[in-house]
Amino acid sequence: MVPDLHFSSHKQNRFNYYGECLDVIEQIHDINNRAIADEKFLISLGDIVDRGKSIVGLYNKVSQLIKLLIESFDATYITLGNHEKTYHADNPIFSFIQSFDTEALRGWKAKPESLTPEIIVTDRLGFEDVEFVFRPYGTSVDKVSDKIGILFMHDNLYPSEARTLVPYVKHNYAQSIEEFDFVFNGHLHSIRTPWNLGNTQIHNLGSLLRTKSDEVSDTDLIRLIPVIYI
Numbered sequence: 259m260v261p262d263l264h265f266s267s268h269k270q271n272r273f274n275y276y277g278e279c280l281d282v283i284e285q286i287h288d289i290n291n292r293a294i295a296d297e298k299f300l301i302s303l304g305d306i307v308d309r310g311k312s313i314v315g316l317y318n319k320v321s322q323l324i325k326l327l328i329e330s331f332d333a334t335y336i337t338l339g340n341h342e343k344t345y346h347a348d349n350p351i352f353s354f355i356q357s358f359d360t361e362a363l364r365g366w367k368a369k370p371e372s373l374t375p376e377i378i379v380t381d382r383l384g385f386e387d388v389e390f391v392f393r394p395y396g397t398s399v400d401k402v403s404d405k406i407g408i409l410f411m412h413d414n415l416y417p418s419e420a421r422t423l424v425p426y427v428k429h430n431y432a433q434s435i436e437e438f439d440f441v442f443n444g445h446l447h448s449i450r451t452p453w454n455l456g457n458t459q460i461h462n463l464g465s466l467l468r469t470k471s472d473e474v475s476d477t478d479l480i481r482l483i484p485v486i487y488i
Contacts, residue, residue: 303444304339
């Protein structure tokens with residue numbers, strides 16, 4: 259499972275942003291190679307691409323990063339984030355998505371462009387006793403079964419003691435998450451901490467790549483890439 263990546267071919271505040279992207283992909287594949295399972299899924303918590311690019315060279319380079327990221331997994335699922343919603347024009351992520359299999363995205367301007375479902379957008383993924391539920395940015399998807407519920411989301415969700423880390427966020431969004439057993443959230447780049455809301459265990463995963471120079475600190479060098487075994 260990966261939180262925000264914000265793939266870009268170049269960031270002016272980085273010495274070699276493309277190299278950092280490749281380094282993170284290598285770490286993800288190393289974890290994947292060491293995991294033993296019949297099937298291996300990659301789950302993205304959104305904001306894979308930093309923003310749409312109209313320059314062909316930049317578009318192609320970021321597309322190559324996406325291909326490298328997903329190539330060794332049996333399937334890739336994504337909870338679409340605010341950057342997929344806002345920067346949908348010329349965003350290469352949609353050339354990997356065939357359809358939005360969820361009513362939650364009916365009003366989105368972004369449209370899938372792929373002929374094959376290389377990256378899957380859906381509401382839920384069921385197993386014998388576990389259900390994965392995907393909640394895209396700014397939407398609401400409820401738990402509807404008695405299975406162990408694991409929610410993947412991309413929104414303003416954080417513990418109250420972390421408020422000073424996100425002064426730009428107007429509200430702490432926690433609507434209808436207490437019915438889930440586990441929640442994994444991206445979006446807030448500097449918050450990497452587990453916490454509880456009632457009986458719900460929540461994990462804020464921050465970001466894997468730095469998008470701003472002021473997000474770089476010693477603690478940011480610790481990357482969290484959880485693995486769920488079923």
